[in-house]
Amino acid sequence: RSFALRFRWFFLTITILGAVILGYFGTKIRTNFSPDALFLSDDHEMELVDKMKETFGESTNAIYVLYTDPYLFTPDGLTLLNKLTNHLEKAQHVAKVQSLTNMTYFRGNGQLLQVDQYLHDPPYSKEECLQWKAELVNHPFFGGLLVSRDGKSTAIMLEIEENITNDSIKKEISTQISQLTKEALPENTEFHVIGVPTIQGEYWYLVKGDQLNFIILINLIFIIILFNIYRSFDGVFLPLFVSGLSLLCLTGAAYFVDYEINIISTAIPTIVLVYGLADSIHILSRYREEYYKHQDSQTAIVCTFQAVGLACFMTSFTTFIGFASLLTAKLNAIRQFGLVSGIGVMLTYMVTMLVLPGALSLFGKPRMSGLASPDSHTRSWLDATLDRLQRWIASHIKLILISSTVLLVALLYLAINVHVDSRLLEEIWPDNPTYKSTRFIEDHFSGFLPFEILVRTNQEGGIFRPEVMRAIDEVTNFLPQTKILEKGLSASILVKSMNQALHGNDSAYFKIPDTREQIAQYFFLAEMSEDTDLLRPYISDDRSWARINGMRKDKGRKAFNETKKQVEAFMKGKIPPGVDFKITGLGVVINRAVGNIVHDLMTSIFAALLFIALVIALEFKSLKIALLSIIPNTMPLVVTMAFMTVEDIKLRIATAILFSIALGIAVDDTIHLIVRYREEY
Numbered sequence: 001r002s003f004a005l006r007f008r009w010f011f012l013t014i015t016i017l018g019a020v021i022l023g024y025f026g027t028k029i030r031t032n033f034s035p036d037a038l039f040l041s042d043d044h045e046m047e048l049v050d051k052m053k054e055t056f057g058e059s060t061n062a063i064y065v066l067y068t069d070p071y072l073f074t075p076d077g078l079t080l081l082n083k084l085t086n087h088l089e090k091a092q093h094v095a096k097v098q099s100l101t102n103m104t105y106f107r108g109n110g111q112l113l114q115v116d117q118y119l120h121d122p123p124y125s126k127e128e129c130l131q132w133k134a135e136l137v138n139h140p141f142f143g144g145l146l147v148s149r150d151g152k153s154t155a156i157m158l159e160i161e162e163n164i165t166n167d168s169i170k171k172e173i174s175t176q177i178s179q180l181t182k183e184a185l186p187e188n189t190e191f192h193v194i195g196v197p198t199i200q201g202e203y204w205y206l207v208k209g210d211q212l213n214f215i216i217l218i219n220l221i222f223i224i225i226l227f228n229i230y231r232s233f234d235g236v237f238l239p240l241f242v243s244g245l246s247l248l249c250l251t252g253a254a255y256f257v258d259y260e261i262n263i264i265s266t267a268i269p270t271i272v273l274v275y276g277l278a279d280s281i282h283i284l285s286r287y288r289e290e291y292y293k294h295q296d297s298q299t300a301i302v303c304t305f306q307a308v309g310l311a312c313f314m315t316s317f318t319t320f321i322g323f324a325s326l327l328t329a330k331l332n333a334i335r336q337f338g339l340v341s342g343i344g345v346m347l348t349y350m351v352t353m354l355v356l357p358g359a360l361s362l363f364g365k366p367r368m369s370g371l372a373s374p375d376s377h378t379r380s381w382l383d384a385t386l387d388r389l390q391r392w393i394a395s396h397i398k399l400i401l402i403s404s405t406v407l408l409v410a411l412l413y414l415a416i417n418v419h420v421d422s423r424l425l426e427e428i429w430p431d432n433p434t435y436k437s438t439r440f441i442e443d444h445f446s447g448f449l450p451f452e453i454l455v456r457t458n459q460e461g462g463i464f465r466p467e468v469m470r471a472i473d474e475v476t477n478f479l480p481q482t483k484i485l486e487k488g489l490s491a492s493i494l495v496k497s498m499n500q501a502l503h504g505n506d507s508a509y510f511k512i513p514d515t516r517e518q519i520a521q522y523f524f525l526a527e528m529s530e531d532t533d534l535l536r537p538y539i540s541d542d543r544s545w546a547r548i549n550g551m552r553k554d555k556g557r558k559a560f561n562e563t564k565k566q567v568e569a570f571m572k573g574k575i576p577p578g579v580d581f582k583i584t585g586l587g588v589v590i591n592r593a594v595g596n597i598v599h600d601l602m603t604s605i606f607a608a609l610l611f612i613a614l615v616i617a618l619e620f621k622s623l624k625i626a627l628l629s630i631i632p633n634t635m636p637l638v639v640t641m642a643f644m645t646v647e648d649i650k651l652r653i654a655t656a657i658l659f660s661i662a663l664g665i666a667v668d669d670t671i672h673l674i675v676r677y678r679e680e681y
Contacts (some may be wrong), residue, residue: 022252207407
């Protein structure tokens with residue numbers, strides 16, 4: 001430690017310079033608020049999801065523009081929609097714009113099948129508009145997708161380019177779409193812009209703003225607290241300086257391991273700031289005690305780090321263990337959070353040990369005032385209160401231990417009944433425009449989140465078998481009868497529509513043809529048209545796979561699983577031999593991952609407690625102290641989870657990480673208390 005003092009300028013310079021350089025690279029960290037960022041990285045289901053993306057295309061890259069117009073199906077209403085559709089084609093990074101006025105569908109022409117524009121270009125007549133309204137509000141494909149069932153609201157679907165993965169660009173695209181919509185619609189017309197890319201961009205925007213505001217706010221709070229503790233410039237500046245350097249080092253380290261910021265990792269900067277502050281306060285308070293005794297700065301610094309250096313290492317190491325225990329989780333985002341947070345805690349310890357000795361020597365004699373003053377003449381009301389509390393605890397040890405154990409067991413019963421759930425918009429307030437837009441599309445249309453069923457046959461062209469296509473049709477028609485699905489889209493609707501188109505648009509032929517050859521012929525005719533975009537989302541190129549896509553609402557994990565069970569029960573006995581119907585997709589993966597949160601959480605915390613108890617037992621050579629430390633380390637976790645049960649606060653991905661943070665803080669206090677107790681004893 002005297003070595004650290006002799007070369008204080010070297011350590012200060014190297015640490016500050018290194019932090020600045022790493023902080024520069026930290027500004028280049030990417031963000032990823034897509035659902036994929038929270039999913040299981042090693043789940044076998046993800047391989048199938050990726051294969052489906054290759055085969056059928058991306059199912060979550062659409063942005064919808066929605067608005068209500070009571071006069072939609074009038075010449076003026078459709079002309080306005082056509083104008084807006086054309087105007088939105090100016091948007092950058094948009095591959096396709098589709099609305100009622102430019103959508104294409106099947107049209108028969110003798111023995112030929114054409115994919116043609118459903119509505120002709122303006123002008124429109126009143127009679128045509130009324131006819132189109134009657135056809136489209138209950139259309140098997142477009143009803144509930146591009147037009148509401150009451151015919152008063154419409155949606156324009158914009159598919160963004162598949163190579164757009166940056167959330168800030170998605171925010172720019174959504175903002176640009178909103179601006180273009182505002183320009184084309186009459187003044188004061190209410191409209192909504194929503195879609196998975198919009199939600200991802202909104203999360204990026206909110207987190208970016210909240211992170212900055214929160215760091216400013218928490219630092220202001222820290223300044224007030226530190227000033228009341230130390231009443232000196234060094235007492236305020238040094239803890240914040242160390243925490244800031246630690247944060248810069250962590251952001252740079254995260255960049256070099258190719259870490260992406262997601263919804264839950266936004267808590268990491270606060271964790272680093274808090275833990276950096278905690279170690280600094282322990283050191284500064286002890287430094288004032290030692291200076292009061294020795295009246296020499298360098299002697300006080302050496303004595304301080306001899307006394308608390310090991311304790312700070314143990315608190316940092318055990319906190320690292322608490323976060324590292326999350327590596328046992330199945331959820332990739334939680335594993336990454338645990339790893340990066342643990343690295344951040346250890347980096348904070350290293351920066352503290354390198355910077356504080358030299359920095360304290362530069363400031364010289366500390367000011368003996370404030371809540372942390374060791375001078376008995378200036379001791380605060382807080383010291384007096386804690387002294388009285390300590391004396392009461394010492395005289396009621398058995399009562400406290402017994403009542404704490406009983407309370408722990410009682411609260412544990414509540415804690416294990418915590419509800420687990422997750423929604424896409426769970427971290428967005430109801431007054432946010434994105435939240436309101438989501439409610440609008442769910443209230444007036446069929447939702448926008450996919451519920452995917454993969455149909456696999458073991459032969460090329462197997463989907464053309466009539467019994468297979470009829471089974472697909474039965475499942476598609478059943479989907480709207482479930483809890484969260486209001487529409488199903490599949491190849492069977494396309495086949496029935498082609499059959500009807502080739503029979504003079506007679507509704508009696510809106511059915512599955514009787515022969516495999518007929519179905520194959522229809523798809524061959526559809527492929528000969530210039531526009532084959534209708535086919536790709538629902539049937540593979542070799543016609544051995546098909547996809548049924550249900551449009552669902554964001555109602556959470558419980559509703560999703562109930563719907564999944566409903567559909568699986570319906571499909572039993574309806575699947576032809578040699579064919580596999582499987583509910584899959586990102587929805588299945590994330591709901592299974594969320595379901596594993598409680599198991600992962602309990603496993604990781606139990607493992608962390610055992611390991612921490614082992615470390616304490618080895619360091620203090622006392623099994624009794626190790627076992628007793630489990631109670632205060634466990635109590636905050638159980639109390640928090642019990643409170644969540646009583647208040648019906650859902651355990652979800654974002655709230656699950658609180659328990660590792662609480663464990664780290666509890667262990668920190670426990671170790672410092674044990675170290676000081678052993679020293680005083």
